[in-house]
Amino acid sequence: MKIEFMHVSKEFAVRGASFTALSDISLTVGEGEFLTLVGPSGCGKSTLLDLLTGLTAPTRGEIRVDGAPVEGPGLDRGIVFQQYALFPWRTAVANVEFGLEAKAVPRQERRDLARHYLDLVGLRGFDDRHPHELSDGMRQRVAIARSLAYDPAVLLMDEPFAALDAQTRESLQEELLQIWAKTGKTVVFLTHGIDEAVYLGQRVAVMTPSPGRIREIIAIDFDSREGDPRADPRFGEYRHAIWTLLREEAIPVA
Known part of the structure; x- marks a missing residue:
């Protein structure tokens, strides 16, 4: 755009x-x-x-x-801040799903898309990690994946x-x-x-x-x-x- x-x-x-x-x-x-x-x-x-x-x-x-x-x-328009602004109670994949929930994407499609974008930012295998279990760089990757997932x-x-x-x-x-x-x-x-x-x-x-x-x-x-x-x-x-x-x-x- x-x-x-x-x-x-x-x-x-x-x-x-x-x-x-x-x-x-x-x-x-x-x-x-x-x-x-x-x-x-x-x-x-x-x-x-x-x-x-x-x-x-x-x-x-x-x-x-x-x-x-x-x-x-x-x-x-998707936005990524300096601070990761992840939900600490959600796993990486659930954090990425957040924007998709706002678009009412069906549950399985939502999960598949979230995993796709975690793969895209190099976080395959970290789906079920919570933010406190990730490094700073990994948290920022999750934040980027979350902004990309709902396809702004x-x-x-x-x-x-x-x-x-x-x-x-x-x-x-x-x-x-x-x-x-x-x-x-x-x-x-x-x-x-x-x-x-x-x-x-x-x-x-x-x-x-x-x-x-x-x-x-x-x-x-x-x-x-x-x-x-x-x-x-x-x-x-x-x-x-x-x-x-x-x-x-x-x-x-x-």
Whole structure:
């Protein structure tokens, strides 16, 4: 599905004053595109995602998904948070079934689909484990499987790998790209990490400090995604270009 932000601003009332979190965001994400957003803490990345999920409404402007205005949450958009938000009393497979229950999928079909998506994220054989019996990386895999299972057209990811160790994070990044290639979903991925943004995204949207705006969008073009793109000389060039943009925004103009 195509996503459009059309001159979107978001303001909050804070102690009787108005605080602008996002200012005049115009952004289009193509159908099937993997877009990463990178910016400093407090730039409004999570607010932007809240608006896209429909959990809150913009103060000005409009957001459209597949041409229709976003007026609230919908099953066309799945979200994965930094914290796993799994139900501790449910097994891995039962956690994945949760969204399917909301769609009234029959019990056996629900179980088969949940197991399929656990296999897809590399958790075959862990169906009956509870969250406390899984590592952090495994819990995040369950959260991703749960978001994929009810087949949303758009996958929204709010720094999902930030709390993981480096090895697990890189493993899940690679897994996510494989899942994206298989499913063709539109992905919007928020991150603080420049390397992560370049590695995952077809385009990287660089945000400014508060109030959040889109400073620049950089297209990422490697010869091939086979092997490790970090070995491509252009990886360093993209990384430096984004770092420079963020650094320039952080330095106040005299």
